[in-house]
Structure formats: C-alpha cells, structure tokens
Amino acid sequence: MSGKIVFNIRELAKRPPKLLPGHRLCAGCAAPIIAKLALLATDRPTIVVNATGCLEVATTIFPYTSWNVPWIHNAFENAASTASGIEAVIKALKKKGKYKYENVDIIVFAGDGGTYDIGLQSLSGALERGHDFLYILYDNEAYMNTGIQRSGGTPLGAWTTTSPAGRVIPGKTQHKKPIADIAVAHRIPYVATATPAHWMDFMRKVRKGLDVNGPAFIHALSPCDRGWRFDTSETIEVCKLAVDTCYFPLWEFENGEWRLTDRSLAIARNPRLKKPVEEFLKVQGRFKHLFKPENRHLIEEIQRHVDAIWEDLLERTGIK
Amino acid sequence: MSRLKQVLMGLNGDEAVAWAVKQCDVDVVAAYPITPQTIIVEKFSEFVANGEVHTEFVAVESEHSAMSACVGAAAAGGRAFTATAANGLALMWEILYIAASLRLPIVMAVANRALSAPINIHCDHSDSMGARDTGWIQIYVEDAQEAYDSTIQAFKIAEHPDVLLPVMVCLDGFFLSHTLQNVKILPDEAVKKFVGERKIPETMVDYFGKKVPVVLNPDKPLSFGPLDLYDYYFEHKIPQFKAMEKAKDVIREVNEEWFKLTGRKYGDGLIDTYAIEDADVAIVILGSAAGTAKSVAEQLRKNGVKVGVVRIRTFRPFPEEGLVEALKNVKVVGVMDRSGSFGAIGGPVFLETRATFYDKSERPVIVGYIYGLGGRDLSPEMVKKVFDELLEIKRTGKVRRTLSFVGVRE
Amino acid sequence: MGETLRSWKELPLSALPFKLSTEFKTGDWRTFRPVVDQEKCTRCLLCWVYCPDMSIVWDGQRISVNYDYCKGCGICARECPVKAIEMVKE
Known part of the structure; x- marks a missing residue:
C-alpha cells in the first residue's frame, strides 16, 4: 500500500541537492520542484534522460549544468528510446561483468509536448518493449518553452498562442488527451498521477515506479505561472485546486489494480470536499474568457468532462 | 602476409555485415526492419536467439528510435550498432547529427536504396548522400567481402581517440545486400583482438578539476547534450572538422593493419x-x-x-x-x-x-x-x-x- | 557574466558543460525577498520542499534563504503554514 514508504524530509534536506540552484527556469516554475523531489526519492545511482523542453534548456545553458547526476538530452521526441538504449547497454555490460553498479535508476523527464505529441511513439514503443525505467511527464499543458502553444495536453477552453481566445473560437476546442490512461493501456507494472503539492504522495510514487521491474509512468501536473497566467507564488495552490476540484485526480495503477491516493482518496470518501472546477479555472488568466456570459457553457462542459472522468475513476478503484 | 586461418563462407552482403557485428563484441543493436537492410537484423536476431552473442537486441518501433537508442547506449559506455536504408535513414536524420556531435562511435550499415516518392526499394545513393554533412564517416564498399571487412574496421576507426565519430558502412542495396558471394571470415578471437574493447575517452571538466571518463557515470556525473548559444556553438563544431581530418590517417592505418592481418586492403583505405x-x-x-x-x-x-x-x-x-x-x-x-x-x-x-x-x-x-x-x-x-x-x-x-x-x- | 570565452581547444569533448550552475547567480532576478521569522518558524520544511530554486537551506537546526539563487517567487511565503516568511520589496 502507498502508505508504507516514509521520507524523512529533515534528513533528506541536509543532503547536497541532485538538481542544483542557478538553473534558469522561471520564478515559481513547478518543473524543478518535480525534478528535485523525484531525485530525492531514490538513494540508488541515477541516470536522467531529459527530452527537449523548459527543464532541459534552462538547466544546461552551456557552460553550466544544474545536474549532479549523469544526464543526457538527445532530442525532443526520443527520450524514451534513448532510455531504452541506456537500459539495454547496462544489461549487456552486466552480462560481461563490465558494469560497476548493481542497480541504476533511469528516470526520464519530459514535458507534455515531448510526451502527448511528438514523443508518443517512442514512449509507446519503450513501454511495449518493457524496459526498466521511470518516465515522469511534467505536464504544463502547452509548449511553454517555445512560448505557450497548444499541445495534446492543453485542456478545453484554455488560451494559448496557437489556440487564442478569439471572437469566434474561445481557446482550445478539444479536451486533453488521457495520457496516463494510454500508459495504463500498455499494462505496464506501474502508472500514477501526481503533483508537487502532494509531495509525499509523489515521492512515494516515484519510489514505487523505480522499484517495479519494468516500465513505470508518472503523470505529474506542472503548473506554469507564465503560461497559465497566475502569480509566481500560487504554483502549489493551483496544484491543490486541480486535485480538490478533481480536474487532476491522484491515483495509481499498480499490477493491474487501481487506487486513489492522498487528497483524491479523501474526496472519494467524503464527496463534500469536491470543489467545482470553476475554483481551479478562475485563478488562471488562460481561462479568463470562459467567464464571459457567451462562454459560460464551456465551463459547464469542462465540469461535465471532469465529473465523467471522476465517476469513471471511482468505479475503476472500486469505490463506486 | 597473413597466416591466419580464414573460413570461406557463401554470404550475401547483409549476412557478411551481420557476421562482422557478431564478432565485434557489440553491446546493443537497436534496429528497425527496412528493405534491403532487413537481412542484417534478421541474421543478427538469430545470433541473439541462439545465445551466440551477449548483445541486447532492441527491436525499436522506428529508425528514429533505433538511432536514439544507439545514442543512449553509446553515451552509457557501450558499443552500439544499427542498420537502415533509404526512408529509414531519412527518418534518423535529426539524430545522425546528434550522434556525431556528441562524438559517439556508433557504427551503422546502410544498404543503399532510393528515396521515395515513388517508393522504390532498389539501389541508389540518394539516402546516404543526403546524410553526407551529418558528421558521419562514410565508407562505400564494393563487394560483400569489403562489407564484412569494413564493418569490423568501422568500430576501430570510430573509437580511435583521434576520431570519435560515428561510421556509416554503405553497401549497395540488392547488388551487394542480397547477392551471394564468397566471403572470408576471420576467427572470432582474431576480430576481437583487432577491434579491442571500447575505450572510453577522458576529458577535462573544471568542476571535477581533472580528466573524467566521457560516459553517463553516476560517480562522475556529466551532462550530455546541453543548450548552446552563439557564444559556444561554433567552437563546438571545430573539433568535428578536425576529427574528420584526423580520421584520414586513422583509416589508412587501419587499412594497413587489416592488410597485415588478412592479406586484404582497399587502396590506401580512402x-x-x-x-x-x-x-x-x-x-x-x-x-x-x-x-x-x-x-x-x-x-x-x-x-x-x-x-x-x-x-x-x-x-x-x-x-x-x-x-x-x-x-x-x-x-x-x-x-x-x-x-x-x-x-x-x-x-x-x-x-x-x-x-x-x-x-x-x-x-x-x-x-x-x-x-x-x-x-x-x-x-x-x-x-x-x-x-x-x-x-x-x-x-x-x-x-x-x-x-x-x-x-x-x- | 563578463568572463573570458574559451577557444575550441579548451573545451571538454562532446560539448559537455564544465561549470556547475551554482556559479551562475539568479538572485538578481528578484523583486521581493523572503524574510524568515525564526521565532514563528516550526521547522516543518515545507518551504524547503516547495522551493523551485533550492534556495532554502536547512542546517539541521534552522532554515535560511540563499539569496544568491532565490528568484523571489514567493511560494515559500505562500505555503508557510504559520506565516513565518514575509516577502519584502528589494
């Protein structure tokens, strides 16, 4: 059960960080919180593969690097296949007795563009082949690195620079792709959703994902203050609202079993805790236009969508 | 001249390449089927399935992933090989540059084939010629024997400390890939000795204050593939020009060494x-x-x-x-x-x-x-x-x- | 940063970065600085957990802010459960 792993933050906080300060991600960015917590969840030697994106770019502006773990950025769409090669070569070198480490954790960090869109094929291939690695999607719901363009991870109604809120079309006209469900459909040993706000839950999931034998996938929500249009101090609050409204439920799929975790489990047990999705939308400038009378129906549509997914999740987890 | 006992086998060019790879102690072969290369990976899969090699065969879902996996494998310290042709090579194009720029000594066989459209599976050189500026060494072979010989030589050339560039061994689709010829195969041990183990190069990194191995190593963490701006990108390209120049001598030397071992040479190598x-x-x-x-x-x-x-x-x-x-x-x-x-x-x-x-x-x-x-x-x-x-x-x-x-x- | 740019001969192989980003100070991005009230602080370390810039330092006794890197996002002040961190204009 997810409650077994405990992290003593007072001890962990004394250690030298594996992701170093001096990186140039925006103030208030959730991605470095996700990366640092993930790296904190394992004591084993770690190799990081990073898809092209904000995290990759802002942590390795030559001649500087923020990574105190071995790290490789190959390209945008191939983080999972790069990890496949690393995992395979470690196996091969072990067979020859030419590899020093008993276990090495391989962690991929990739954004929504590199996962939902351009990297989906490479991810699916690596999941199907069963490589032993953990893929962490930090989902900021648009191409933030290139200046806030819509991706397969952008939610309905959201303003982006390629789904602008115009006079005729009010933001993105499609829902978010159910990326974690796509990972589950591969029947890999471990899939979970997480946010940095629910940090203990996230770190436990990282540990589980690393401990299973085979591929693991964690979909972490990564609010972007620049792209979502909120104050830099609100990053964690926005995560909490995403979970409290069931816009982004916390769950895990482990060896064929579904389970709600952390705050989402509490909401399932006490439905009165569930907030309207409006609470999540209204704190973000990217949804501002939805509050005009003529677009109000979109908020209702988003609420219906959120409710349907939540109900489905309650069924899958056996709560309903 | 050679006193080495070589075995004469009837092989087509693709099989000859597969045999060479088998003997070169390759750690990862990541490949995707495409005519006329497919025989290489089929043959190699047999070696893997029969336990004749220690190699991890990664049956990737595209050529783009084949080259990407080779990049990961080589950066993590192993010897990596792939094979492709035509549209497959075109799909890899982005990663060809990355492999060369990260100075990873990957070897790839290209069974030369025309590019679409119209789709055509037969030989021409438009595929590898399109990749001529990617930073890869390109060897064009004349027959199946040379395909075998060059594949073995390719690892030695690629991994030479003065070179550290990936090598493409180009063999004409069907004319060589599918045509049965007599090929002299060296004993496994002789090839193993000729190629040697992959030696990981070292480089000076300020934050360690010393030279460290250029590999994804948890003991001495390095960052491969950073963001480069106009202040350093140009400087990072110069060593690639220099390495290509130095490769000329290395190719000549390897050609001579091969001659001493096997009695075969190909002009001066170039x-x-x-x-x-x-x-x-x-x-x-x-x-x-x-x-x-x-x-x-x-x-x-x-x-x-x-x-x-x-x-x-x-x-x-x-x-x-x-x-x-x-x-x-x-x-x-x-x-x-x-x-x-x-x-x-x-x-x-x-x-x-x-x-x-x-x-x-x-x-x-x-x-x-x-x-x-x-x-x-x-x-x-x-x-x-x-x-x-x-x-x-x-x-x-x-x-x-x-x-x-x-x-x-x- | 006003440093001498190196020639191609002085760079590591494979375009590997040769400096740690700790040599690059991001503290000058800041317009508000977090100031910790040690009296109020309960050492829960939530600020440490949530800091995107690894700028909260925990020495086992008390927390402090490393202003060399803190970009002043204000997450620490926002998340502090006892309001022990105040954002003060630079």
Whole structure:
C-alpha cells in the first residue's frame, strides 16, 4: 500500500541537492520542484534522460549544468528510446561483468509536448518493449518553452498562442488527451498521477515506479505561472485546486489494480470536499474568457468532462 | 602476409555485415526492419536467439528510435550498432547529427536504396548522400567481402581517440545486400583482438578539476547534450572538422593493419585505383558499380585504350589528396554519381571532385554522369559509352554536356 | 557574466558543460525577498520542499534563504503554514 514508504524530509534536506540552484527556469516554475523531489526519492545511482523542453534548456545553458547526476538530452521526441538504449547497454555490460553498479535508476523527464505529441511513439514503443525505467511527464499543458502553444495536453477552453481566445473560437476546442490512461493501456507494472503539492504522495510514487521491474509512468501536473497566467507564488495552490476540484485526480495503477491516493482518496470518501472546477479555472488568466456570459457553457462542459472522468475513476478503484 | 586461418563462407552482403557485428563484441543493436537492410537484423536476431552473442537486441518501433537508442547506449559506455536504408535513414536524420556531435562511435550499415516518392526499394545513393554533412564517416564498399571487412574496421576507426565519430558502412542495396558471394571470415578471437574493447575517452571538466571518463557515470556525473548559444556553438563544431581530418590517417592505418592481418586492403583505405598510372581518361565512382567499371576498363586496356578507374571508398572524409594524386596525369575524368542534387550542376561526387581541382594548376576536364537511380543497372555497355565519350572529349577538346544521365530513356 | 570565452581547444569533448550552475547567480532576478521569522518558524520544511530554486537551506537546526539563487517567487511565503516568511520589496 502507498502508505508504507516514509521520507524523512529533515534528513533528506541536509543532503547536497541532485538538481542544483542557478538553473534558469522561471520564478515559481513547478518543473524543478518535480525534478528535485523525484531525485530525492531514490538513494540508488541515477541516470536522467531529459527530452527537449523548459527543464532541459534552462538547466544546461552551456557552460553550466544544474545536474549532479549523469544526464543526457538527445532530442525532443526520443527520450524514451534513448532510455531504452541506456537500459539495454547496462544489461549487456552486466552480462560481461563490465558494469560497476548493481542497480541504476533511469528516470526520464519530459514535458507534455515531448510526451502527448511528438514523443508518443517512442514512449509507446519503450513501454511495449518493457524496459526498466521511470518516465515522469511534467505536464504544463502547452509548449511553454517555445512560448505557450497548444499541445495534446492543453485542456478545453484554455488560451494559448496557437489556440487564442478569439471572437469566434474561445481557446482550445478539444479536451486533453488521457495520457496516463494510454500508459495504463500498455499494462505496464506501474502508472500514477501526481503533483508537487502532494509531495509525499509523489515521492512515494516515484519510489514505487523505480522499484517495479519494468516500465513505470508518472503523470505529474506542472503548473506554469507564465503560461497559465497566475502569480509566481500560487504554483502549489493551483496544484491543490486541480486535485480538490478533481480536474487532476491522484491515483495509481499498480499490477493491474487501481487506487486513489492522498487528497483524491479523501474526496472519494467524503464527496463534500469536491470543489467545482470553476475554483481551479478562475485563478488562471488562460481561462479568463470562459467567464464571459457567451462562454459560460464551456465551463459547464469542462465540469461535465471532469465529473465523467471522476465517476469513471471511482468505479475503476472500486469505490463506486 | 597473413597466416591466419580464414573460413570461406557463401554470404550475401547483409549476412557478411551481420557476421562482422557478431564478432565485434557489440553491446546493443537497436534496429528497425527496412528493405534491403532487413537481412542484417534478421541474421543478427538469430545470433541473439541462439545465445551466440551477449548483445541486447532492441527491436525499436522506428529508425528514429533505433538511432536514439544507439545514442543512449553509446553515451552509457557501450558499443552500439544499427542498420537502415533509404526512408529509414531519412527518418534518423535529426539524430545522425546528434550522434556525431556528441562524438559517439556508433557504427551503422546502410544498404543503399532510393528515396521515395515513388517508393522504390532498389539501389541508389540518394539516402546516404543526403546524410553526407551529418558528421558521419562514410565508407562505400564494393563487394560483400569489403562489407564484412569494413564493418569490423568501422568500430576501430570510430573509437580511435583521434576520431570519435560515428561510421556509416554503405553497401549497395540488392547488388551487394542480397547477392551471394564468397566471403572470408576471420576467427572470432582474431576480430576481437583487432577491434579491442571500447575505450572510453577522458576529458577535462573544471568542476571535477581533472580528466573524467566521457560516459553517463553516476560517480562522475556529466551532462550530455546541453543548450548552446552563439557564444559556444561554433567552437563546438571545430573539433568535428578536425576529427574528420584526423580520421584520414586513422583509416589508412587501419587499412594497413587489416592488410597485415588478412592479406586484404582497399587502396590506401580512402581511395582505390585501377590502371590509373598512365590513363588518359578515367571514371570516378563509388560502390559496387566500380566492379563493372573496372571490368570494362580491363577490356579496353586489352585493346590498348588507356582508361582507368578511381573508386572513392570514403566519401567522408573526402580523399582530396589521393584524388589529386590519382588523377594528376589524366586528361578527362567522368564522375559517376548514383544520386543527384536537384538544381545543382551535378551529383555530389562530381561537385566535390570538381571543387578539389579548382585551385590546381594542372587539372583534367571533369564531366558528370548520373546513373542507376532506383536500382537501374549500370551495364558494361553503358560504362563503355561513358569511356567513349571521355575519349571523344580528349580527342576533340570539346565538352558537349557537363552533366549526362546514363541509361535513362529519352 | 563578463568572463573570458574559451577557444575550441579548451573545451571538454562532446560539448559537455564544465561549470556547475551554482556559479551562475539568479538572485538578481528578484523583486521581493523572503524574510524568515525564526521565532514563528516550526521547522516543518515545507518551504524547503516547495522551493523551485533550492534556495532554502536547512542546517539541521534552522532554515535560511540563499539569496544568491532565490528568484523571489514567493511560494515559500505562500505555503508557510504559520506565516513565518514575509516577502519584502528589494
């Protein structure tokens, strides 16, 4: 059960960080919180593969690097296949007795563009082949690195620079792709959703994902203050609202079993805790236009969508 | 000369490559099937399935992922190989540059095939010629034996500390990939000794205050593939130019070493010539068609016609010095390209050959021919016609066309 | 950063970065600085957990802010359960 792993933050906080300060991600960015917590969840030697994106770019502006773990950025769409090669070569070198480490954790960090869109094929291939690695999607719901363009991870109604809120079309006209469900459909040993706000839950999931034998996938929500249009101090609050409204439920799929975790489990047990999705939308400038009378129906549509997914999740987890 | 016991086997070019890879102690083969390369990975899969190699075979979902996995494997310290052709190579294009720029000694066999559209599975060089500026060394082989020999040599060249560049071994689709030939195979141990273990290079990194191995190593963490701006990107490209230049010597040395071991060599490693010393006219050509050119030249020579053939073995690095030396007394040169460059004044081999002679005071007349696109055979009659044209130019001093197409219906 | 740019001969192989980003100070991005009230602080370390810039330092006794890197996002002040961190204009 997810409650077994405990992290003593007072001890962990004394250690030298594996992701170093001096990186140039925006103030208030959730991605470095996700990366640092993930790296904190394992004591084993770690190799990081990073898809092209904000995290990759802002942590390795030559001649500087923020990574105190071995790290490789190959390209945008191939983080999972790069990890496949690393995992395979470690196996091969072990067979020859030419590899020093008993276990090495391989962690991929990739954004929504590199996962939902351009990297989906490479991810699916690596999941199907069963490589032993953990893929962490930090989902900021648009191409933030290139200046806030819509991706397969952008939610309905959201303003982006390629789904602008115009006079005729009010933001993105499609829902978010159910990326974690796509990972589950591969029947890999471990899939979970997480946010940095629910940090203990996230770190436990990282540990589980690393401990299973085979591929693991964690979909972490990564609010972007620049792209979502909120104050830099609100990053964690926005995560909490995403979970409290069931816009982004916390769950895990482990060896064929579904389970709600952390705050989402509490909401399932006490439905009165569930907030309207409006609470999540209204704190973000990217949804501002939805509050005009003529677009109000979109908020209702988003609420219906959120409710349907939540109900489905309650069924899958056996709560309903 | 060699006292080595070599075994004669009937193999096609693809199988010859697979045998070479089997003997080179490769850690990861990541590949995707595409005609006419597929036999390589099929054969290699058999070696894996029968436990004859320790290699991890990663049956990726695309060529893009094949090259990406090779990048990961090589960066993590292993020896990596892949094979592809045509559209597969085109799909890899982005990662070809990354492999070379990260200085990863990956080896890849390219069974040369025409690019779509229309889709065509047969031989020409438009696939690998499109990749000529990616930073890969390119070896074009003439027969299955050379495919075997060059694949083994490729690992040694790629991993040489002065080089550290990926190597493409290009063999003509079907003409070589699927044609059965007698191939001499070395004992496993001899190949293993020749290639050696992959040595990880070291480099000075300030934050360690010393030289550290260039590998994804949890003890000495390095960051591969950072973001580079206008302040350093240019500086990072210069070592790639330098390494390609240094590769010339290494390819020559490896060619000689191979000769001592096996009794086989391919010119000086970069360029091979036939009857060039007193030739009046000559053909410059790559790959399997060089065999046809040589046999036609042999016939003409019997009749006292002074013709020669120059086979460029490494298109990258381009054998500029060898080419000048080989053609110094030749009056008219016909450069035969198995690919074109739409809108250019000729094919890539022609362009480089001409450029090579631009600043030479003594230079031959150089004309270009494009032949064999999409698997069109280059017959001895066609080669004969080219030689006749070259002789005609020598006789009259008149060039009617700079670029001609050989064997196409008008 | 006003430093001498190196020639290609002085760079590591494979375009590997040769400096740690700790040599690059991002503190000058800040318009508000977090100031910790040690009296109020309960050492729960939530600020440490949530800091995107690894700028909360825990020495086992008390927390402090590393202003060399703190970009002043204000997450620490926002998340502090006892309001022991105040954002003060630079």
